[in-house]
Amino acid sequence: MERGRLLVLVVALGAACSPDEPAAVTPACPPIELPPAPDLSAARASNLILISIDTLRRDALGRYEGQGTPFLDDLASRSLVLDDHASNAAWTFPSMTCALGGRCPEDLGFVPDPYALQGLGDAPVLATWLDDAGFVSATVTASLLIDRDRGLAREVDVLEVLPQEPAEVVLDHALTQLDALRADGRRWVLHAHLTDSHSPYEPPDRYAYLWDDLAPLPVDLDDPRSWSALATAYRSYDDATKLLIQQHFSARYEGAASYTDAELGRFWEALQARGALDDTVVVVFSDHGEQLWEHGRWGHGISLHYGERAAIAMIWAPGLEPLAWPGPTDHKDLVPTLLPMLGLPVPPEVTGVAVGAADPDAPRFAVTLPDERWPLQAVDWQCYTMLYAWHGGAEVYRRDVDPRERHDRSDAWAVTAALWDLLEPEVRRVEPMVDGPSPVPVNAP
DSSP: OOHHHHHHHSOOSOSOOOTTOOTTOOOOOOOOOOOOOOOGGGGOOSEEEEEEETTOOGGGSGGGTOOSOHHHHHHHHTSEEEEEEEOSSSSHHHHHHHHHHSSOGGGGTOOOOTTTOOOOTTOOOHHHHHHHTTOEEEEEESOTTSSSSSSTTTTOSEEEEOTTOOHHHHHHHHHHHHHHHHHHOSOEEEEEEEOTTSTTOOOOGGGTHHHHTSOOOSSOTTSTHHHHHHHHHGGGSOHHHHHHHHHHHHHHHHHHHHHHHHHHHHHHHHHHHHTTTTTEEEEEEESOOOEESTTSOEESSSOOOHHHHBOOEEEEOTTOOOEEEEEEEEGGGHHHHHHHHTTOOOOTTOOOOOTTTSOTTSOEEEEEOOTTSOOEEEEEETTEEEEEETTSOEEEEETTTOTTOOOOOTTTOTHHHHHHHHHHHHHHHHGGGOSSOOOOOOOOO
């Protein structure tokens, strides 16, 4: 479909979102005013540190409504921070494939099944290209999904897998690996992957004040076995109990995010003390987010709603001017942004685009395969998001005025048809990759 048709559909009638708007009316999106593109060449560096944070929602940061993350908030103010960044999936393996590969699993011909856990085969990722360029590398991860077998760490020289170990342990091991990398004499890359924001949210006891004063729940959240039972029973509770459940989960989650932030601050001080930041690019990002009962569910990999898909991303380097980038970006864009900063070419198979080089009006896509076996897909375009399930259900939201996606307008706005025109080719591209039901088209108003 031509972009012109989309622009015609979006009638400039103001940004109000009254429930009484007729179906033919679509409130106009405010134009994105982009600053000059960042000068990435000014930040040319020899080495790279990747810090990925599992399941960290964007709005957990103080910069985006949260609290208790002073280090990350300060780092964002000193970095190229991507303020409209999204994951292309809702769980670790596909989202990290996009972030480390510059392209997503569907670009490689498959949609990952959470139970089958297909690997990447021989498909190269960032570690491959850096290995070819002579880098020595180490990865320390608290997630089992970043491994050699599935391909995300296949060419890494040293891989330490520390399942579910807290950030303090993971980052201490990362510092040990850093010292060995620097002693090698070659250019180096260090990757640390943290999982403290992943359930069951068990920050140290000093963060318990966040939930100790709340009324007790019907189950004991200190016992992780009770969490799935709570999820099953959630819809049967009254509104007051549901609100209390949300408060408990949010408080524990906030504690986990605050703990991660504190440990990252300690890690940064250790990097500075070693002089390891003098010639190094640092990127901090979250692989995906988490639902905290906003849509009656908890967890991730179950939908493509804001809580699961909105991610953080910030890039720091000596000589890189701080800049808040308001344009839409996603995980595929990290590799083509980082490689030129290391003086390396962007491989032709990369489908992402460097920050500042993309068309801000281009659609942004995501796909996930949840437990229900009905694939879910999403498209962001301008200020709109369509969430689509293959059984034909669709939801449409305005991210600028309804970022928590509480008001589905799919039956009220003509933009639903335009969004489906954008998403349908992506649905048809993915269809042969999924062993399941055929997708049902959206009936737009």
